[in-house]
């Protein structure tokens with residue numbers, strides 16, 4: 001994949017919001033792990049993709065007018081057999097949408113220590129800013145996040161992780177395993193490098209990223225490009 005070429009094409013055709021599937025393809029290209037995924041358009045294709053990827057499986061309904069997938073029931077987690085996949089498929093097809101519907105068939109990722117949010121927004125004055133936080137109510141309710149203007153150094157990334165109030169959750173709080181902080185540092189650095197190199201990226205939202213004792217995996221992502229002027 002030639003990232004510059006892909007982004008240029010998207011902007012030229014006014015597709016400035018990359019789908020979850022496209023966003024994760026790009027992340028994979030820069031070395032950020034994502035669950036095995038395939039886009040399908042029929043029940044038969046969905047079932048065979050599920051068997052190829054291997055159970056447990058996640059199905060998500062993809063349509064341009066569905067943004068917050070779980071709010072509309074468009075995410076079916078932990079499907080353990082062909083039968084469960086078939087039932088989930090039927091239910092997803094009942095969700096109303098005016099746009100073309102596709103199914104994203106994904107490997108179900110293992111339960112993490114916690115969910116993280118890693119993001120990037122463009123500040124009109126300072127340019128790309130990176131964001132880090134622990135997922136769920138910590139981010140939504142308490143706004144427990146840290147920011148740095150890109151490009152960031154390894155030192156900045158380490159500070160971003162340690163300065164959030166929820167840091168103990170990553171550091172083995174109450175006998176829980178310690179999260180792989182190096183993996184988070186590397187991911188922040190990789191995103192920093194990407195957005196500095198590709199100014200046409202306006203916004204990124206990796207939400208959530210599952211963090212483990214060893215490694216991490218991004219299970220949902222959205223990349224938004226700048227409109228052409």
Ligand code: ADP
Nearest residue numbers: 035058068069070075106107108109207219220
């Ligand atoms: P939304 O558009 O609502 O943000 P997500 O794709 O983030 O939809 O899915 C909702 C939730 O389902 C995620 O926050 C995560 O907890 C879980 N989830 C999504 N994809 C996977 C996956 N491949 N493996 C395990 N859990 C997943």
Ligand code: MG
Nearest residue numbers: 207208220221
């Ligand atoms: Mg999400």
